[in-house]
Amino acid sequence: MAQAESVVIIGSGPAGHTAALYTARAALKPVMFEGYSAGGTPGGQLMTTTEVENYPGFAEGIQGPELMMAMRKQSLRFATRIVTEDVTKVDLSKRPFTVASFEQQLATRALIIATGATAKRLNLPGEQKLWNKGMSACAVCDGALPVFRNKELVVIGGGDSAVEESTFLTKYASKVYLIHRREQLRASKVMQQRALDNKKIEIMWDTVVEDVLGEELVRAVRIRNVKTKASRELPCGGVFYAIGFTPNTALFKGQLKLDEYGYVVTNPGSTATSVAGVFACGDVQDKRYRQAVTAAGSGCMAAMDCERWLAEQGHSA
Ligand code: NDP
Secondary structure: OOOOEEEEEEOOOHHHHHHHHHHHHOOOOOEEEOOOOOOOOOOHHHHHOOEEOOOOOOOOOEEHHHHHHHHHHHHHHOOOEEEOOOEEEEEOOOOOEEEEEOOOEEEEEEEEEOOOEEEOOOOOOOHHHHEOOOEEOOHHHHOOOHHHOOOEEEEEOOOHHHHHHHHHHOOOOOEEEEEOOOOOOOOOHHHHHHHHHOOOEEEEOOEEEEEEEEOOOEEEEEEEEOOOOOEEEEEOOEEEEOOOEEEOOHHHOOOOOEOOOOOEOOOOOOOEOOOOOEEEOHHHHOOOOOOHHHHHHHHHHHHHHHHHHHHHOOOOO
16 A cells, blocks of 8 residues: 555545645645545535525625535645545554545545534335435425425424425425424524414424325325324325434444444544544534534644644654
8 A cells, every 4th residue: 555644534514624624734635535425415414505694704695515615626725635435444443544435545644534414314114115206305405306396295304404494395395394293393493483484384293204105206195193193194295304314424333432323422622533543523523513614613623633643643744
């Protein structure tokens, strides 16, 4: 194997690109695996978001993909080597660490994990047959497709994502049923109000979806009220999940300390993980804040922690 890299970054959301920017400017010549299909689109979750109004510096807001393209351009400007492949294997048991994709295998002194999190699914009986045939976990990516136009659609969940996706879908749908398993939304007050004020959104409280029905395309869901136990079919032309996320940590299982939900555990006030020389930033280690700006902030922390650690090991740039 060729000489070890100073640092490899896995992931290309705000955390990964900020880590790239800082390590590149520290002359560490970072290599970034931006991904191909694992964990979603390269660029992370903002690639499937529309308006981002809470990233500082954009007074009028910015589209998620536009923000990520700008971050990528900035990483490239400082000579980050970006590889458009999924990492298939890492070996953290000895140094230098090994990071492998289908096409290559790299040795690296330090590793920054910024693999993010992926939308959860319910695994309903009809889901496998009907996935992408009227079922999706991303309204913003798929909601504008002709198959959903002027249809009655279902969104499952009660958090900010569910409200945001429902609101987005009302642009195209004739009606959106927001189906939530409890009698209170988890979403922030301002988002809740947005759903309540939207005449095209009907919130179905205390309701669970037990199955999705259809042959070639979704035609209905079977729902059950958890209080009355009454069950019925609700005709609809599409189903969107908005029920939270799973951290993308399968690569690291058994090699790094993960918490009970599978998030990478970092030392308090630091991005250091249970393995010296491995740092984690962004949603893969954060189930609390999960914002683009906090991900970017922790990407900066990871780069600085990494630079300091390499210097302590006698590997300054
Ligand atoms: P959340 O974890 O906040 O919400 C998930 C929702 O799905 C909850 O209402 C939960 O119900 C429900 N749910 C989970 N599992 C199931 C299940 N098996 N069956 C039925 N319902 C289920 O995830 P979000 O994606 O909404 O938000 C994640 C984070 O991102 C939050 O911090 C949020 O604030 C932020 N966010 C911010 C946005 C913005 O500011 N524009 C937009 C989108 C997200 P229950 O409430 O009963 O637990």
